[in-house]
Amino acid sequence: MGDLIGDGRADEKPEQIISLKNPIAMSKYPITVGSFQTFVATTGYVTEAEMRSDEGCWGIKTDLSIGWLPTENWKTNRLNQDESHPVVCVSWNDAQAYTKWLTAETGFRYRLPTEAEWEFAARGGSEGKYYYGNDATTVCQYINHADYQMIKAWGADTAVSTCDDGYLTTSPVGKFPPNGFGLYDAYGNVWEWVLDCYKPNLEDISADPLDHINAECKERTLRGASWASQPVGITSSYRNKDEASFRTVDYGFRVVRDL
16 A cells, blocks of 8 residues: 555555455445435535535636635536436535445445555555556546646646547446456545545554544545546555545545445
């Protein structure tokens, strides 16, 4: 686990050998708008972006700047999503609520993956810089990220890719090739919340979900990058963090089931 190439940031180090002691199944795709809609329709759940005391979500303003939008949430945002797109504007707390509902609904134990489980599954057996290998010139064939679409639409800076992945914002799940384990969109499209409290490095990182489920901390970890991520952020070991209540138009999640 971690920076296996040698050019990562400090929080991607030191490289760790992690043992996953219990088998899991992981959702093939990030949780979609359609799946989240079923959860809300069944339970009446109100996301944190829809709560009157703290309404809104970080998103794209009409002047194309990024900022707080008090009327935006998973149902109403400017990404032109349909039910096949990954749900966005969901917090870590919202994702937790979804897994608890899915557990009660199915009788199986669902939860967010630990960071170690996520990286193992997302790599799909690869030790490359990207899940498909090390060739940066072909990245638009594999990952929905900040690319030529962003340059063309918004005049984005040169830190984005000059190739074209075909999507400006989120793409329907499953539009890019799967990794070696058959998982889609583990990189790009939306950042994915994991169970872990964020740590500034990988020393003593735990793969045991019991170490994270009831842990209290200010910031939780996200992995996998998004449609808005620059090329530097879409590598196999890149890490992100935010408060558990935070939400943006590029944060989503996927789930695991304990077997």
